[in-house]
């Protein structure tokens with residue numbers, strides 16, 4: 375079994391212009407090589423990402439299940455389509471592929487309506503988790519968020535947080551894994567997944583996981599190293615298998631890296647490179663996910 379802990383789908387109108395531009399910046403650098411000038415809004419392969427496209431990619435890559443993470447950037451730069459429509463759409467799309475797609479919510483905890491929305495998706499769709507993005511403007515350990523974490527704990531949700539670098543109008547200072555330490559202390563039913571192995575704050579990620587059994591991490595975005603420096607990706611995987619063998623999860627951040635290094639190649643790389651034995655690979659690809667969702 376292969377589970378991808380970290381993928382996104384969206385319609386163009388659901389992502390604010392400033393964020394789409396920031397995410398695409400590395401690709402815009404290729405503008406001179408390819409002719410990317412005609413109608414970026416609509417023709418860009420990543421300006422619209424449908425569930426059907428994802429399922430097709432999963433079949434090619436050999437991925438059995440993927441966790442869908444809606445992105446709520448609306449408090450920083452409101453997109454044309456709001457947070458409710460985006461989440462509704464993700465949950466409805468997931469219903470078309472119930473054995474393949476696992477939808478999480480994507481709601482900024484700073485929203486006044488955050489708790490109401492959370493309850494709505496739990497009741498209506500049995501939502502199991504929520505994606506958050508501190509770089510939209512909150513420190514996870516701020517007092518104003520206490521009732522949000524209490525509700526997460528009460529419902530036993532899995533929280534997936536972005537960690538590491540921030541782009542465009544987002545601020546990196548909020549993206550530190552260490553800021554979750556008190557939150558996890560006080561909320562034992564909550565499970566946290568720190569995305570991207572913590573990114574540039576990898577040491578803090580390891581520290582957090584050492585102190586909290588209910589904290590996990592995913593390896594998405596590691597494939598950014600593959601074109602230029604695959605040894606780094608291998609050494610990060612070796613390090614994780616040594617230090618946190620039970621709490622590291624496979625992830626791709628699809629479709630963000632797909633143009634540079636395909637989904638299928640990423641799966642093949644992790645499967646075939648000698649960074650860990652078969653039982654470790656099985657844990658990374660699915661065993662640890664089962665444990666995370668059951669705990």
Ligand SMILES: [Zn+2]
Pocket residue numbers: 380382627
């Ligand atoms: Zn992501």
